[in-house]
Amino acid sequence: MANKGAAILECEDVTVEFDGFKAVQGMNLQLQKGELRFLIGPNGAGKTTMLDVICGKVRPSAGSVTFGGKVDITRKHEHQIAELGIGRKFQAPSIFKDMTVMENLEIAMRQKRSVMATLFARMNSEDEGRLNGQLSMIGLSSKGSWRAGGLSHGEKQWLEIGMMLMQEPEVLLLDEPVAGMTDKETDKTGELLHEIARARSVVVVEHDMEFVRNFASKVTVMHEGKLLKEGSMEEVQGDDRVAEVYLGRRREEHASRSTA
Amino acid sequence: MELFILQLFNGLSISSILLLVALGLAITFGLMKVINMAHGELIMIGAYATYLTQNLFLDYMPASMFNWYFVLAIPVSFAIAFAIGLVLEMGLIRFLYGRPLDSLLATWGVGLVLQQLARTIFGAPNVAVKSPAWLDGGMQIFGGTLLPYKRLFIIALVIACLVAMYVYIYRSLEGRRMRAVMQNREMAACLGVSTRRVDAMTFAIGSGIAGIAGCALTLLGPIGPSLGTYYIVDAFMVVVLGGVGKLVGTVLGATGIGMFNTLFEYWTNASLGKVLVFVCIVAFLQWKPSGLVAMRTRSLD
């Protein structure tokens, strides 16, 4: 479907400073259309900060982020970036908890976002169809009129993914989508992710190697704010430096976990 | 020249009063994120505590001792305001952590009740506090300029309070616990710090300092049920302008407002001066929403 080869997102030489501390230094990242990319690395490697830069939450002190081959988004506000088609899911579920599940999806739905448009917006049958479809996709069909705050942790995560999908972004940024989930929930999230990755470009920050291994896709390893290695899971796992800074430390733990 | 020095001193004096009034808030608002609108009423309580101490000396102590009532009044004001702050924290404020706007409204209600309580106990009219004789008069400098002892005393008192607070927060075990809880509540709790106790103590200390402010204000102004309402908004402006959560910011905020207030008041008149100061604060906060000394964090919230 998508013409592979055209980068939809290109980060060049991105540097982020917090009070002199360089969280990200000269990071490069290229994302192809339709690609599913995992961003891994030990704590404090700058993964989340990278996502923050792309979605506009953090302004880089140097470098550029180009979207769709032409737009530099480092000068844009968060909401403008979101409107361009970059969606972000945060680590902790951040849904609107005093609104119903359906309302959450409704305002996230792709639509004109101006005051005038929302003032006179009418729900047509097409919209309703889309909302209901999304609701069943994230498995919350029976809970459409629940207060979102009343959902379980996993359900909140799915709702948030559902909200992102309603936005119909071209690029999705997911920060640890399976953190804190039960095994069963993790599996279901994995399915969701496969589904999502089919139609769009996705960047996932993840710690759970087991989860990452289920996807045959490119992995980028970050360490101390810099790019350490980029390649397939096998290549990355075979790399000595990666093993040293990251996998080395986790191999033991990981082994015990897979045998459990 | 003489006028210039006098005005400089006046500005300093107003700054010191503002700082004294705002110090307690800097703790309750700056550290605990509780908007205590009853802060002004705690100041009022401190003032009435001074009045009561004075009356006790008048009634039970020899007249020669009278001048020393004020020395006792400072700790008494602190203690009474501290106790009321403690009760307030345990009975109300603890339900309001994490809801700053609600704490604003609820404590406003408390302030209303305290004012009315004062009116019921002491009557609506102002009461008089006779300042001790050793604070009468002033220091002559450069021939003519007279710096009143009372204002000098308040400046000294503020410095003393600041030093005490610094030592308490940064040099004592209790203070370390307090900082730990304010920075990372869960972690502190995990490490065995009783967060409930620290919360209560912190709030009570903030209240106690308001009591000291009330005691000092009896030297210069009226003592009545609505005393607190004159200072509360100014106090908030000092803390917000200075930057929430930083003592240095509060000091700078108070100095800034005090100096500009004196300057504008001298140039124009008292009403316009006040308006100008507030306009400047609003404009400044548009430019630097987190105040003079900002706490930099990676968090957006």
Place this chain on the structure above:
Amino acid sequence: MQLTRITGNRLWILGAYLVAAAALFSAPLVFSDFRLNLLAKFLAFAIVALGLDLIWGYTGILSLGHGIFFGLGAYAMAMYLKLEASGGKLPDFMGWSGLKELPLFWMPFENFGAAVALGILIPALLALGLGYFTFRNRIRGVYFTILTQALVIITTTLLVGQQAFTGGTNGVTGYSTLLGYSLASPETKRVLYWVTVAVLIGIFILCRYLTGSRFGKVLRAIRDGENRVRFIGYNPAVYQMVIFTVSAAIAGIAGMLFVLHVGIISPSMLGIVPSIEMVLWVAIGGRGTLIGAALGAILMNWAKSEFSTAYPEGWLFFMGAMFVIAVVFLPKGVAGLFQWRGKDRKKWLPAWARGSGGKLRTGEKEGSVPQG
């Protein structure tokens, strides 16, 4: 089946509203002139409460400066009435203050239409201006609230200080006619009462529409998590600005009606205390429900008028206590009491109001954008 039950309920509610509207319209048949005048004043307050609820209850922004918007609307109407009462001469207080001719900015208020338009526009523009800077600079929560207080101080000090132009602390009073009809006559009063009821109903319907629309849902989303809204692609600053402006305009309208019923406006009505009292009506009635806000305003003022006479001292105790209780234990106000037996009985409190003590702080993180 589900559908019919909902429509059934809707009919009931519609019926209830119609009965309430009819009762309000027919009040002049039952009430003495004095009581009617009181009720009219309360209805004007209910209008402000609706506007305040839009911004506080639905969008989560606490304004302690609505007294200003209310007051500016009131002053606009008062200036018109004063000029009409002065009959071409200089208003009396200008004379005492040494003015020789009418200041330029008073001129437009000679015309009723212009005065009404300005009574809505001035508060709206002031709110827009303040909102433009503060919301764009992402000043919110407590900081916004404290800024509104600063605005109150600025406005009242200016109004009091510029006596020659504003009437000073006395305010503007001593009116005689409105468009030629005597304000003192019972007929005019009755008509003005009906006008107030009609405006209240109109604004209620407007608020109802606003909060029910997708626009309203975005507002509630902003209340729940402003930053999150940004990442779905809405610009919260614009939404906040718009609703703050609408809210201020509504307060201005209420102020104009207030002056017509009460016959005086003075800077004390714009102060911090009345501004907080307005918030109290909404808090006690129930923030986030329109009917709660409106009834809160009416009931609190009615209670104040009745009890303050009998127990002038007890009244303040009562009001302070009500404030504490409503905020701490009834975050949804009295209206919340009637809602809590819905489906999710245990969840009738919003998350931020549930639980107690230190737990809340951690709970709060959820929903807001987490740290990087």
Place this chain on the structure above:
Amino acid sequence: MRKGLFYQFALLIVAVSMVLAGCGANNEPASSGTNAPQESSASGGSDNGEIKVGILHSQSGTMAISETSVIDAEMMAIEEINAAGGVLGKKIVPVLEDGASDWPTFAEKARKLISEDKVATVFGGWTSASRKAMLPVFEELNGLLWYPVQYEGLEASPNIFYTGATTNQQIVPSVTWLLENRGKKVYLLGSDYVFPRTANLIIKEQLKAEGGELAGEEYTPLGHTDYSTIISKIKAADPDIVYNTLNGDSNVAFFKQLKDAGITAEDMTTLSVSVAEEEIRGIGVDVLAGHLAAWNYYQTTDTPTNAKFVESYKAKYGADRVTADPIEAGYTAVYLWAAAVEKAGSTDVAAVKEAAKELEWDAPSGKVKIDGETQHIYKTVRIGEVQADGQFKELWNSGEAVKPDPFLKGYEWAASIQQ
């Protein structure tokens, strides 16, 4: 949510019926005025052997400081009159209402007293703002108000009797006295509201006419508490006299800080027009001793009626209480009204007004007389000095009661103010 709507409906019905029932119930005259238990179901001002009068002052809020004492004095006068047989053989029944320091509330309560309680007259108000708020109500409903405080003049409503001083009974003579006795250079300091601004407008004209010199003019917001800058300005201007029209709490701050700045009554004369015996207690005698005030009455005023008045006031409310000018004016107002009603033989407003013309009474402040034309009263002007015991020593008085002249028609220099 749907269920929620249903309960909203229930709430609506309950609340609407409560409001309507509440207002409705109070609509019946029998239950109005809940605070006057002894009152019967009289619907008029003078039925069933009783005459209802309204007392409308601030019992709460910032003005309660001053106004509660006036209520005490008015209640005492009513009791005394009742003990002596009442008016027209009927008892006076006071209906108390709280103005709550809020001007619209004054208007609302005035309307209630006249149209619901149907009182014969109202004693009330303190600030100019409260009087201005009530004035249209009294004129609209043809009620009668007795206003007991000195004020800025330039007003004469047919429905108000003014028992406090107007400008020519306090300010104008005191300025003349100061210019003759204390110097020519006058500094005007006042709170930022109507009375000081109007008073100073008059004083400035008077200074021009009587050879005084204006050294400066400053206004501070109500509740201002730091006077250091103002005092610096005063020092720089070096006047002979500070004419002080500050209000309330500001006086405390001003006098305390004036003393700290090393300025005493010997260095500079300060004359206040809003500092009476009650305020002295709140400011402290130590900072006030030696300063001057201008009033029509002091607790120390030597008249036979005053000795009795002070004695019964202290007996009734406590030995530590003091009397002051507005307290005396409130007390006088009640007696003047009662005398006018006796003379008219009715409580009808028009009849009482007619009867009140040129009515005389021996008030605690001396002989007073109602001026039929302006409905103000003739009063003796007195300048006093604060003594160490918190009382005033009279330095000068006008000898005879001065005819009220609210529009200053008798003063040529005031032409520009009269319009």
